[in-house]
Amino acid sequence: MIRTGGLRLRHAGAPELAFPDLDLPQGGLLLLQGVSGSGKSSWLSLVAGLRLPSAGALLVAGQDLAALSPAGRDAWRGRHVGLLPQRLHLSDALDVRGNLALAFHALGRRVDEAAIRSALASLGVDALAARRPGQLSVGQAQRVALARAVLMTPAVLLADEPTASLDDEAAAAALAALAQARERCDATLVVATHDRRVREAWPQARVLALARPAEPAA
Numbered sequence: 001m002i003r004t005g006g007l008r009l010r011h012a013g014a015p016e017l018a019f020p021d022l023d024l025p026q027g028g029l030l031l032l033q034g035v036s037g038s039g040k041s042s043w044l045s046l047v048a049g050l051r052l053p054s055a056g057a058l059l060v061a062g063q064d065l066a067a068l069s070p071a072g073r074d075a076w077r078g079r080h081v082g083l084l085p086q087r088l089h090l091s092d093a094l095d096v097r098g099n100l101a102l103a104f105h106a107l108g109r110r111v112d113e114a115a116i117r118s119a120l121a122s123l124g125v126d127a128l129a130a131r132r133p134g135q136l137s138v139g140q141a142q143r144v145a146l147a148r149a150v151l152m153t154p155a156v157l158l159a160d161e162p163t164a165s166l167d168d169e170a171a172a173a174a175l176a177a178l179a180q181a182r183e184r185c186d187a188t189l190v191v192a193t194h195d196r197r198v199r200e201a202w203p204q205a206r207v208l209a210l211a212r213p214a215e216p217a218a
């Protein structure tokens with residue numbers, strides 16, 4: 001679940017972003033829409049606990065993020081949030097298995113090899129475990145990143161423009177993989193997108209429409 005009220009974020013040197021209120025139940029599906037600069041990535045960074053709001057209340061998976069210390073937020077995010085960023089941030093110094101193992105190291109936990117195999121298999125990329133990310137197609141790399149996102153069975157899955165730069169077939173496959181990942185984790189799924197194909201694929205999804213803030217008068 002994600003509940004926000006009066007949420008605002010101020011980036012240095014930019015007009016303050018003000019977000020519409022939201023009450024999304026656990027397991028819900030949300031499309032975060034808005035033109036470039038309307039704050040989609042900023043909203044995701046708030047819900048992921050990467051930034052704290054300049055004002056407003058924010059409850060994610062039952063947790064008030066403002067009540068956590070920075071280290072507590074990092075631990076909470078590692079356990080409860082699955083992130084599929086626009087740039088996938090897979091390390092080419094490691095193979096696919098090693099990239100997923102990093103998630104356990106970040107939490108100070110023993111690497112759960114069975115969980116890694118299961119996450120990769122759930123996205124149909126278990127045969128790629130020994131490859132380096134640089135040896136993967138764009139679609140394969142995205143599936144690996146999604147396997148990493150669902151590794152801890154997160155309560156909330158956040159995907160930033162997952163269909164950008166994909167052709168129709170690859171975009172449909174990416175959306176199917178996301179829907180499957182959501183089902184596997186029984187997660188709340190938020191997809192930030194300005195791709196009309198996502199809305200067409202998921203007409204039942206809730207939409208949170210963001211508007212670009214007005215520039216202050218000169």
Ligand SMILES: Nc1ncnc2c1ncn2[C@@H]1O[C@H](COP(=O)(O)OP(=O)(O)OP(=O)(O)O)[C@@H](O)[C@H]1O
Pocket residue numbers: 011012013014017034035036037038039040041042043
């Ligand atoms: N780290 C930052 N420092 C200063 N301003 C920032 C920072 N990140 C974002 N902004 C500003 O906040 C506003 C919203 O940016 P954001 O990236 O969240 O929008 P977006 O809707 O995700 O855009 P896009 O679709 O282009 O990715 C923009 O005016 C942007 O310049």
